[in-house]
Amino acid sequence: MVTRSCWKSRHKPGSGPGSAVFKTGLVVLWLCATRAGCTVEIKEPKVVQKDAEFDVTYNDTVTSDIQTIYAFNHTVSRNKTEGVRVSVEVQSDxxxxxxxxxxxQKQAVVSFQVPLILRGLYQRKYPYTHVGRTLCQPPTRAATETQFFFVDVxxxxxxxxxxxxxxxxxxxxTLQTDKKSSFIATPSQPQFFKYEFPEGVDTVIVKVNSQMAFPCSVMSIQDILCPVYDLDNNxxxxxxxxxxxxKAAITVQRKDFPSNSFYVVIVVKTEDEACGGPLAFYPLGPDVLMNVGNRSKVLDVMVSPAINSEVYVMGMLFCLGIFLSFYILTFLVACIENRRMHKRRDGLLNTPDMSPAETASLLGKGLAPASPYEYGSFADNGSTLSSEAVTDSLASGEGNYGYMERSMENVGRGRQESLSSVEEDDYDTLADIDSDKNIVRTKKFLCVSDLARKDKRVxxxxxxxxxxxxATIAVFYALPVIQLVITYQTVVNVTGNQDICYYNFLCAHPLGALSAFNxxxxxxxxVMLGLLFLLIVLQRDIVHNRALLRNDIAALECGIPKHFGLFYAMGTALMMEGLLSACYHVCPNYTNFQFDTSFMYMIAGLCMLKLYQKRHPDINASAYTAYACLAAVIFFSVLGVVFGKGNTVFWIVFSIIHILATLLLSTQLYYMGRWRLDSGILRRVLYVIYTDCIRQCSGPMYIDRMVLLVMGNIVNWSLAAYGLIERPNDFASYLLAIAICNLLLYFAxxxxxxxRSGERIQCLALVCILFTAVVWGFALFFFFQGLSTWQKTPAESREHNxxxxxxxxxxxxxxxxxxxSIAMFGSFLVLLTMDDDLDNVQRDKIYVF
Structure with missing residues (x-):
């Protein structure tokens, strides 16, 4: 049974049944009495009230029998806000x-115990005997008002x-615009300040800086409400x-704060794990009190006006103007080129008494390569051939090289074959059923005509x-990506957690629900340049089809075979790269970084396929095989991002796969598909090594191809070794670097x-090459500035802002x-135009390499 003495008819403030002290003591004593079965008599503590003043230190002692109340009063002005801070310190015991x-105080009650116990990771406790709290300031309608507040101890x-x-x-x-304020904060002594939007300013950027990386701290923007949440745990x-x-920076908009003002709250955390600091010793249990140490931090805060609507408009007009200028420039170049072609065609048509054979000869005259080159150093019978012997053989029409100029009868027969209704199945068939592709493809000197024998329509x-x-991949890939990033942005806006997304917060301009519209x-x-490239390809496709319909000999039998499917795929991939990169930048972080890189892998792969297709149209990989390989690359990219950081097993497996894939691709390119992967592959490899290297030391038949593949293997093996040794955190960028290095090597x-083949690069293609190289150089310079990085914690990433x-x-x-985007567009134009010099050269005079 619990009994208590009778209360007086009149209680002093803070000592009656409604007092927080009384209720707390009553609950504790009730539990004690219930468990022990004892009778407890609750005595009323003695209450001492003192009139107190600001900036005076009060040294006193408190017991369970004495409750002290300090009464303060101050004048509050409607046009001026003054902060009030309560500082308390107790002895260690x-x-x-x-x-x-x-x-x-008016409209608010703040309570805290001293020592203040703050919890860290795994509920570790940190006691603080020195506590400082700033009181929130409730608004007043009167011009001046005297407010009272009490501190109960x-x-x-x-x-x-x-x-x-x-x-x-x-x-x-109260913070002033563009004026720096300095202060010191600790976990038990947080700081907050008030800022009021001046007239004509709708958006501001709150910047907090410190020369000290640690201890870790938190910057918060809160509405003018009481109480203020200014502790690590709230x-x-x-x-x-x-x-x-x-560094920390948050863009604040007036529309989000009805009172036209807000609090800037700075809290120092009890531990540094959230900012990437070293992990401390973990105690055996959560009830162990830890040493707080010295966790004070000097900080500066400054509020600056953000950009206005005029800057938004200028930024959008600038962006549109840059890329619309490419449309205008492309239109002018197309007009000039069209006029030049019309003049050339009119000159050919106005030539009197010229037979069709002479017209064909004129189209090819002077445009063939100056002299052939040696593809290998050994003839078919194993003897060495000099360049003079090869030239004599070509001039005399002897040999199996196919470089001699064909008659118009053969040209007509080839055109009729190409227009026939031959259907192609999954087998790699040749247009001429009497020829064996292994015989054709094993010739030491191959021409495009040897690898362009299939039906053009097929x-x-x-x-x-x-x-x-x-296009199908883009639709199924983009829709869930858009849905996911919208969810990310919604979570950021609702929770206010700015650590979810890795922006450059010092230059993140919001628009609507988007946090970084720029x-x-x-x-x-x-998107715009990808669409422009598609329009250029479409124009070339239409012109080529019209030439085929009028049986133009140059279109039928001259130049690199024109197949535009890969170009259309490249343009679509460039547009999707823009869309998915925009989705990634809605909320950039490590979980959605693959959105930004997936179509970069596809662009690199499609460019390499297009380069190979130019000289090998009959034996290029099918779309299904190519996209399956690209899917495998993206799969490894995701695995590397999730499991690659510091995982030795993953890097060993990936390096082995990388090297094996390089060897298999090298074999495919060297033998041009004339090999098969089966159980007898090792036996055949050993036999080739024995016959070509041990029994009779002979050089490779295709020297140029071998040089490329050796260099490619050196580069890829070096990249694999680098990855295995260094294990870079950004696996996606590492994988992209592998693709780009291989593309640049093949392009060079x-x-x-x-x-070397005596071909020339026309002026337009040369301008595109030089322009693209310069733009790529500047682009990579800005790429490596590294304004944010999701390989680190959000706090560490903001150091690069x-x-x-x-x-x-x-x-x-x-x-x-x-x-x-400009450099990629220029690279595509290089691929599209660099073989324009061969448009009037017969295909049996264009070399394969």
Whole structure:
């Protein structure tokens, strides 16, 4: 049974049945009495009320028998806000006997115990004997008003505990625009300040900086409400917040705060794990009290106006203007080229008394390569051939090289065969059923005519599958991606957790629900230039089809066989890269980084396939095989992002697969598909090594191809070794670097072999090559600026944030988007135009390499 003495008819403030101290003590005593079966008599503590003043330190002792109330009053002005801060310190033995402080003010009650116990990872406890709290300021309607607030000090300990209490005004509690304020914060002494939007300013950027990376801290933006959530265990309850080491920045809009003002709250965390700091020793149990150490941090806060609507309009017009200028430039170049072609055609048609054979001869005259080159150093019978012997053989029409000019009768027969209604199944058939492809493809000197023997309509349909497949992939890939990033953005807006997305917060301009509209807008170039490339390809496709309909000999029998399916797929991939990159930048983080890179792999793969298709149209990979390989690359990209960080087993497996894939592809390219992978492959490899290297040391038949493949293997094996040794955290970028290195190597080989073959690069293609190389150089410079990185914690990533550098709207990464989209468009134009010099050269005079 629990009994208590009768209460007096009149109680002093804070000591009656409604008092928080009384209720707490009553519950504790009730539990004690119930469990022990004893009778407890609750005595009313003695209440002492004191009139207190600001900036005076009160040293006193509190026991369970004495409750002290400090009464303060201050004048509150409607046009001026003054902060009030309560600072308390107790002796170290207060850990056993905590003191409860209750601050009662108008519209708010704040309570805290000292020592203040804050919890960290795994519920580890950190006691703080020095606590400082800033009081929220409720608004007033009167011009001036005198407000009272009380600080109640009580404890349940019968032993006296000494404490110090000081209440003071906060200097510069209201932040001024573009004015820096400095302060010190600790986990038990958080700081917050008030900011009011000035007239004409709708958006501001709150920037907090510190010279100290640690201790880890949190910056929060909260509405003017009481109480203010300013402790490590509750700062994430409302408003927007982000962790920080040296930098933090949040863009705040007036529309989100009805009072036209907000609080900037700075809290120092009890531990540094959230900011990537070293993990401390983990105790055996959660009840172990840890040493708090020195966790004070000096910080600066400054609020600056953000850009206005005019800057948004200028940024959008600038972005549109850049890429619309490419449309205008392309139209002008097309007009000039069309006029030149009409003049040339009129000159040919106006030539008197010219037979069809002479016309064909004129089309090919002077445009063939100057001299053939040696593809290998050994003839079919094993003897060495000099370049003079090869030239004599070609001039005399002897040998199996097919370089001699064909008669018009053969040209007509070849054209009739190409227009026949031959259907192709899955087998690699040849147009001439009396020829064996192994005989043709094993010739030391191959021409495009040897590898362009299949029916043109069948090949066109085969390569059109590339476009339709990538269009289908794009739809099924993009829809869930868009849905996911919208969900990400919604979560960020609802929870206020700014650590979810890795923006450049110093240059992240919101628009509507989007947090970084500028990063999304800058991807417009990929879409617009991809569409422009599709229009250019469509125009070339129409012109080529019209030439075929009028039986133009140059279109039928000259130049690189024109199949536009891969070009259409490349243009679509460029547009999808822009869309998915924009989706990624809605909320960039490590879980959706593959959205930004998936179609980069596809672009690199399609470019390599197009380069190979130019000289090998009959034996290029099918769309299904190509996309299956690209799917495997994307699969490994996801595995690397999820499991690759520090996983030795993964890197060993990946390196082995990388090297084996390189060897298999090298064999495929060297033998041009004339090999098979089965159980007898090892026996055949050993036999080749024995016959060519041991029994009779002979050089490779195809020297140029062998040089390319040896260099390719060196590069890929080096990249595999680098990955295995260094194990880079950004696996997706590492995989993309492998694809780009192989593409650049093959492209350089193609250009070198083209020049070696006596072919020339026309002015338009040369301009595109030089322009693209320069733009790629500048683009990579801005790419490696690294304004954010999801390989680190959000707080560490913000250390790399920088201000906008273009029109106060775009940052370095936006310029990378601009330049890389232009560079990719230029690269596509190079692939489209670099063999235009062969348009009037018969295919049996165009070499395969």
């Amino acid at each position: 207060g850990v056993v006997n905590p003191i409860l402080f209750v601050v009662r 009580s404890t349940l300990s019968s032993l006296g505990t000494h404490y110090q209490l000081r209440v003071s005004r906060v200097d510069s509690f 700062v994430a309850f409302i408003g927007m917040y982000q962790t920080m080491t040296k 090949l066109s349909k085969k390569y059109q599958i590339y476009f339709w497949n990538i 990063n999304i807008l800058s991807n417009l170039g990929y 080989f193609y250009i070198i072999m083209k020049l 920088r201000e906008c550098i273009l029109l106060s709207f775009f940052d370095d990464h936006d310029i990378w988007h601009f330049l890389s």
